[in-house]
Amino acid sequence: MKLSFDWLSEFVDLSGLTAQQVAEKLTMGAFEVEEITIIGPDLEGPIVVGEILEIHQHPNADKIRLTKTRIKAGEEPLDIVCGAGNIEVGQLIPVALPGAKVVNRHDGTALLIKASAIRGVKSNGMLCSPPELGITKNQQDPSQDEGIWILNKNGSSNGSNLELGSDVLPLLPTKADYILHVEPRSNRGDALSVMGLAREVAALFGRPLKKPDWSLDELKESLGEKKPTSKFNQAIVENTNDCPYITLRVIEGIKIAPSHPTIATRLEAIGVRTVNNVVDITKYVMHELGQPLHAYDAALLKSENLSVRRASDSETITTIDGKERKLNNEMLAIADHDVIVGVAGVMGGKDSEISDQSTSLVLEAACFAPAVVRRGSRLLGLSSDASLRFERGVDPASVRHAAERAAYLIAKYCSDGSNAVLGSLIEAGSNKIEPGLVTLRSSQIKRILGIDISSERIKDLLTPLGFTVSGSGETIEVKVPSFRKEDVKREIDLIEEVCRLNGYDAIVPSMPAATMAVARPDDSLDLAKNALTGMGLSEAWLSSLVPEDQAGIDKQLAVEVLNPLSKDHQMMRQSLIPGLINACGYNQDRGRKDVWLFEHGRVYFKEAAKDNKSTGVREDNHLAALISGQRFKAVNQAVPAVDYNLAKGMVENLLSALNIDERKLAWRPLSEGESAALPWLHPYRTAVLSLNRPAKPNANKEAPTSLFASNITLGYVGELHPRFADSKGLREKAFVFELDIDRLKKERKTKKFTGIATSPEIVRDITADFDATDKDVSYEQVSKLISKVAGSNLRNNELVSVYKASEESKKFSMTCRLTFQHPSETLTNEEIDKVLSTIRESLNRELAASFRL
């Protein structure tokens, strides 16, 4: 909310305080002031009364003169240069001294005064004209605008009591006001007003609140014994849970006109649009006291009462903003018999609003339940200054005071002379509040805040805010004022209040005692990221909210946002790859050919909720990458091709960095179903990595096509499907992999040194010929079979070459280099030959391999 410094000063003594000081105190007292803006001339001293003693011609300029101006009796005069034509010796004039801030009369900006040289002559200040002091033409003698402001002109009354060196600012007809932009606090509805913040300022500075200088009773007396002619006489409340208290009052003899200047100026200063004298006063009182009010044109009400009740589904209202709105039973309405004249706490109706013709009115001040107002406001998509306050809670005990204040101002400012006729207060519900009583233990203050605060100090801190504090020592009894009943209910609420008023700076920093052992964090992700960056991949962070039509989303398992920001942020992703492909396209579109990216992030699948702590969603951590373009830039040299093998090699390196035993893993081609589910993958150039053991019965039966639904699947690596790559506008071939890092973590083995064998190695190549006409044969099958039958002395099996006579040929040969070694003994050629022949037999039997001799 916007708080006027001038308005505030009506409620609390601010003498000697600047707006800046008040803002700082409020900020450190839980009411953050985000900004201070200035209304009116932005002037700063020293600007003082001076006397012109001498005037000389400037040596280098025709229109500029030099003055000797004295600003203190008995002191040397100052040299000040002046361009105005109206100065004479003996005049008293305003002098802005170095450091002062005045208004630049050419463009209205701030002008800082400093000692300077003007055409080679030193000047120690500036003689000011009215515009330079923020005085506009209309308000002062127009003849003076172009010249210096002569304070003792024609022996004016001003001149007689002017003292040399005294401050000029108090002499100015218009003063600046400072508007403090205070962040509203959701739990402090009581502080959304000048009065509420005045209480805070008074408590924070230890200054007294000022007593209001108005009395409705006195005004009534002066108006005489007139009674309203209207028969309006009743307020009806259907349910006091919705509306604990309401007051209505008839006021007649009204004349609608523009607002009194003081009221208009203050409202405009805080950005409130003025309408007419009556409406402005309802707004004025709301901003002053925090109580929203509404005035109905009494002549436009049909019945003799207003009732507060839930609207029914068939009812409608045209609100003051001119929109017709459908109501329902969740909304609270103000009804004139069967006509809805307002949405309670939100906005009044157009048909009964105050117009230029209005001569009598019914003034409403009430307390509506926060939840009901909030619900109505949300359902209608309509919020107002009134709903903002009702949602945060309005104090029933303060309603009447505000109702009287508004009646006073309307009677005083909205009629000709003393024509206003004030009806008596009509009430319904109750404004009686049971006082809240909270016990505060001194030991708890020490326990929570770490410092001791004496009971005397607590009393001093809380009393100015309206709390009644009694008792001392360990147990302190605190009576909570009605307007704080909602946010101060417990001991901890009082501890916070004491802490804030005593100042957070008074809390002494310390360190918590070490009472527990530290668990070692899992380092899998760090190792994986190190390995990937080492291979040249940069880390991406992608959105987990993806478009509704994202490829590869299994709709049955999809987590979908019901109120998405846009169609582009509607689904929770099930794979990281589509995002990486988009990022690749984004970079290629900007001329970047080589894009090597990886991401660690979550994917989301619906699953059956197991218990009440479960969310019904499985969230897995995936690690995925995309490579496109070259990694190396070399001059006159071939660089390794980026192809499927390079991408697969990266995965293999990654597995090795995580110390995962490759013998526990198996690679296989993509199945048809998987290929359909993951449309970005080349159907014949993708390998699926899984654990080399049978899958457990599928926990997620709803997901037969999802690759990761099987609990042994670890991930895949492959070339991007050309159709998919084309559709995304990729300009280069790209290769991707995606792994379930949660499952990989579980397969890591601890590192252990197994010694370095010193016995000799025997290396043998074995070349097998295959014919894939009937049945495909993969390296995976060959190597797994060799491992199975070669015995424990096989150290290493390296695929050296795969040879095909032509692309189309179904016949091919595969050469494996086998390294044999016994940990301690020397193997003989005979032993190895025996093993090799076993291998050949097995390959022949199981994979129909033949061997050339």
Add this chain to the structure above:
Amino acid sequence: MDAQEFETKITALVSTALAAVNGAADLDSLENLRVQYLGREGELTVMLRGLATLDKAIRPKAGQLGNQAKGQIEQAHESKRSQLYDSGLNKRLAKEAIDVTVPGTRALNGHIHPLSQISSEIISIFYSMGFTVADGPEVETDYYNFDALNTPASHPARDEQDTFYTNIGPHSLLRSQTSTVQIRVMENTKPPLRIIAPGRVYRNEEVNARKYPLFHQVEGLLIDKDVNFGQLKGTLSAFIQALFKKPVKIRFRPDFFPFTEPSAELDSECPFCSGKGCKTCGGRGWLELLGCGMVDPNVLKGVGIDPEEYSGFAFGMGLERLAMLKYDINDIRNFYTNDMRFLEQF
């Protein structure tokens, strides 16, 4: 052969041999000379073999002369050999000259995303203070996101425009804060506990330079006996100094969060204007770094921890905000666009 005669003969041989060795043109002819004089049938070898036939009286003297001669020739050979080797090698190396200023073979370097970097840094600082990392789901229920955090149904944060709701069920939402992890940890672990929970959160806000529908927070929680506000201040002050690696002027400003009381906002003096007020800090001179406070007794009670026995503090910070401050990034969208020109600067 008398001594005189032997000496004359051997001297002549040495001088011929030395002249030949020193005059050798290349390593091959030098090798031929070595064989000619020092080989098994070489001239000197043969002559020395003849010593045995000499008179016994002159044999010692002759032997001495013979060994001297052998040494002289060997030495001359070795020095000539190394001279010829060096000059040959130098010629070859000169032919291998290249433009050494040509760029090296470069490779793409992998870069870690700035949000990862700052997250790791934050985690390691808190790790050194005894905190461990905890984790929780992003698709949450309104119980963990709101109710358990003392945020009643009427709180504005529960409004639909702030929170994304999902098709999973009437209570399912995308968490709007990592504070959910506090509750899940406290439900499962008895105090004392110290956790830090980095993670992704979601808010239904229009995309602009400062806002994105998802962002990241790091949540912290410490529950123990006798934990007080002073320790909260001490811990977070130490953290800020460690994160920015220099003394930073900070202040704790009262604020309101439903799940902590008292609550505070930790502000640092704006590094861009040294507190004078600028565009970055909106003229305030201070920048909000994180929210914190003493865990509200209602939150503790809700997870079955007795607030009379235990107390604690919690804090939460936005990773993007800290990274933007630390690296001077002015648009939050940079973090999710993944432009290589952005990523490669970190």
